[in-house]
Amino acid sequence: MTAEAGKRAAAVAAIAYIPPGAVIGVGTGSTVTYFIDAIGESGAGVTRAVATSIDTEQRLRRVGISLVALEDADKPLALYVDGADEIDFLGRAIKGGGGAHTREKRVASASTAWVCIVDDGKPVDHLGIRAPVPLEVESTALTEVVAAVTALGGSPELRARILTDSGNPLVDVHGLDLFDPLRMEDALEAIPGVIACGIFARRRADVILVGREDGSVLTLIPNDEGSSR
Structure with a gap:
């Protein structure tokens, strides 16, 4: 078994959180791909969704789901499902490995609940252990x-030959002190020219579904003391 089995298990488990008839927000990335496939296979009744990237838009269309622009959707959305590059036990995350974190942050912030689906290599005691912090930046x-x-x-590194769906460059920042992720999120997004950073500390996950290699899923409910099962 591999991490892919854990990703798929978490994605399938997220189907149970979809409210009947709801327009949901759908993130971007390899674990979300499994979630979209699971929607198509399960007959979950999702007919419309808000996507966070061109890739997600294409995948949703393939399983027969119509797209709704965030500005046209009734808000708050009932549910947002997405993965993370890292997530701590307070539900704070680093996202943006796929370069879609600006739209992901908008949709997550417009949703009542964020269910975060990850394999068991993504939960960490504190952010910044493995994943850099991505920034979407104005090219000028x-x-x-x-x-x-x-x-x-931080030690910034331009992500070579990669642009966001909006045509902007990405900068991956290593070595930041993320003891207080919310403070760093605010500091990075206050820099002129930064469109959005990949720290999700202001909008934290409400449920974390951790898929294991054996196909089992651990459900964590973040709170200010950590996570409860």
């Missing part, structure tokens, strides 16, 4: 953003 502001991020203690 790269020099200034790199200088400001370096002043915050």
Whole structure:
């Protein structure tokens, strides 16, 4: 068994959280791909969704789901389902490995509940252990953003030959002090030229579904003391 089995198990488990007839938000990434496939296989009754990337839009269409723009959807959305590059036991996450974190943050913030689906390699005691913090940046502001991020203690690296769906470059920042992720999220997003950072500390996950390699799923409910099962 591999991590893929855990991703698929978490994705399938998320089907149970879909309210009947609801327009849901759908994230981006390999675990979300399993979730979209599971919607198509399960007959879960999802007919409309808000997507967070062109890739997700295409995958949703393939399983017969119509797309709704976030600005046209009734808000708050009942449910948002997405993965994470890292997530701690307070539900704070780093996202953006797929470069879609700006739209993901908008849709997550417009949703009543965020169910985060991950394999068992993604939960961490504190953020920043493995994943860098992605930034979507205005192309004309790269020099200034790199200088400001370096002043915050980070080591920025331009993601080569990769642009977001909006045509903007991505900068991956290593080595940031994420003891207080919310403070760092605010500091990064206050830098002129940063469109959004990949820290999700202001909008935390409400449920974490952790898929294991044996196909079992651990359900965690984040709270201010950590997570309860």
